[in-house]
Amino acid sequence: MMFPVETGLEFSGQAGEINNERHQMENLNLPVRNVFGVAGNKVQLPCDIQAPANDRVIMVLWFKGDVGSAIYNWLIIRSFDVRGSRDFSNAGLWSSPAALGGRAFFVYATTPAHLSIDRLEPGDEGMYRCRVDYEDSPTIHQNVNLTIIVSPQRPIIRDHSSRNITHIKETFNEGSDVHLRCETRGGRPLPRLTWYLENAVIDDSYHYDDKAGLTINLLNYPKIGRQHLDARLICQANNTNLVPPQTNLVILDINLKPLFVKILTKESKVFVDKKYAVECSTIGSRPAAIMSWWKNNKQITEVVQNYPTENNQSISILEFVPSIDDDGKYLTCRAENPSIHDSILEDKWRLDVQYQPVVTLRMGVTLNPDDIKEGDDVYFECIVKANPKAYKLAWFKDDKELKNNATAGIVLSDRSLVLQSLARTSAGEYKCLAANSEGKTASNIVKLQVMxxxxxxxxxxxxxxxxxxxxxxxxxxxxxxxxxxxxxxxxxxxxxxxxxxxxxxxxxxxxxxxxxxxxxxxxxxxxxxxxxxxxxxxxxxxxxxxxxxxxxxxxxxxxxxxxxxxxAGRPYPLHNCTAREMSNSIESEEYLTKSSSGLLVRCLEGYDGGLPIYSYQLEVTGDEDENRIILNRTVKAGPLGATFEITELAAGRSYRLFIYAVNNKGRSEPTILEPVTLKGVAMYTTGNKQQDDDDDEDEELETKGQMMRNVSNR
The missing domain is CATH 2.60.40.10 (Immunoglobulins)
Structure with a gap:
């Protein structure tokens, strides 16, 4: 039971008594009970008021004073004085306004009884003495030493720039070090300042700055990871177990690196000019990773579709059409958290691009194509770019394939053509052709000019x-x-x-x-x-x-x-011409008659005019056609002389035949067979002319012989 200590009761009759006892108590060797209280909180100062048998308490007095002080500046506090009945309901209560005032209460219903002091102040600290008077038994004294503990102020957490980040979510990068400062002011005794990661102590290395009146703990926590996401860093200031410690905290908001990145649609082979949708996936980044595509360290920005993150997974799809130049290059999918400079992850795909050969022909680089002469050696280089490798290489000159022929100076090797000891016929248009499983391709044409x-x-x-x-x-x-x-x-x-x-x-x-x-x-x-x-x-x-x-x-x-x-001049006329009507019999070993009717005409050459005769001509006219030429025939000159086979003539009609020899100067005068009629087996010849004609022919032959002799002499 607790009684409020009343102020306003007068105990003037007892004051002198208390004052007289002061000197007596100085020499009392009493045990001291130590009691600790926290400023601003409540404390209980124990006092045992248990009476001996057949006795009862009549007065309890509290005194406060400094032990060993030469000045007895005691403030006598009489809690209650009961004489007679144990009914404490009529007890008088008084508290010195100069000391505890209305903050003190005496509680007698507990064992032991105690003086309760609320809202402790630092000035309440000191030695307290409890005096208990009994009706018959001697007075007892009990000493209580009250120590007042002053709690430190609530800690403040600052970042490396001294910014107050207490009770906020502070962002850090995965793998970075955390550098924080925790500070608290005051506290008696001086507090301990400790860092906790959740419930685990991670740093208790504090120090005191007497000049600033601060207790400081500098936290250096290395390489935080994704396991620390949303974890609490708690700074705790504590100098007693009587009250909870003073705390403050920072919540870790962490930028996370991607865990992995992978191209999901790698193919062992791709084909030129075919469209492919290449998919790439990444997880683990916070915030979502930035995904990009690269080809041989050059970023691809066209035809890329990035999809929103779902279940911490990001997807990027590249529409890619391989070219010949992409063969052997690396296609790279890259994921990175731009907030973390070393967060880039890459997955590479080496492209195996299949394409038909690309063929280029060039003359040897040491040669001057404008200064190649007969007798020189030249070589051509056939540059083939193909995947898969070309299984055939062929060489052509003027669209005609060349074969290896060392005797002719044509030497073929793996990718070159060597022409030795050039002739002017070596000039022409050269090309090479290569073939693989994707097709065959001819090179450009290189024209070889031989001087x-x-x-x-x-x-x-x-x-x-x-x-x-x-x-x-x-x-x-x-x-x-x-x-x-x-x-x-x-x-x-x-x-x-x-x-x-x-x-x-x-x-x-x-x-x-x-x-x-x-x-x-x-x-x-x-x-x-x-x-x-x-x-x-x-x-x-x-x-x-x-x-x-x-x-x-x-x-x-x-x-x-x-x-x-x-x-030289025109040839002389033909002579000894005969026209024989053809039958089914063989006329000679050289001529086979036709089954139909017709004429076989033969003549001997005269003088050729000094130039070779290269053809003979036959013209046919008919009496009924007013001498109009109805048939014209030309044959090349040969060793057997002029020979014509005519099958277009009708039987029973008369014809005239005009026969000529031709050289580069023109044609001779005509030799004429007339009349010629198809009636059966008959022969027509120029031998029926007069003897004068024969004499003229002999004279012409003699003239021809003389001219030939003149040429031979020259």
Missing amino acids: YTPVCKDGKSEVVVGALKQETVSLVCAVESHPEPLTFQWTFNNSGELVEVPQSRYIHVSPSEKSHSATETMKEYQQYHGSRLNYTPATEMDYGTVACRATNQVGRQLMPCLFQVIA
């Missing part, structure tokens, strides 16, 4: 040209060369005398210029470089050999182009 001295066109180094006296013929010196000729030289040789023809007598002929020669031989030369000489023999001495040489930057033509200028 060589001029040579006569198509190897025609000698041409026979027939001319009559005072007839002008065009001699075209057509040559092949690379580069084109710079100059031409004409010479004339007659009976061993070599004469150079003045330049004013001949002109240059370009490939596009039309030849003005009337002969077929001259027309063949119009597409080549050359020189044209208009030559007119005037006397027998002007017949002979005309030579032409061309010179280009490589050199002078070794073998000249020769023109044998001879006295």
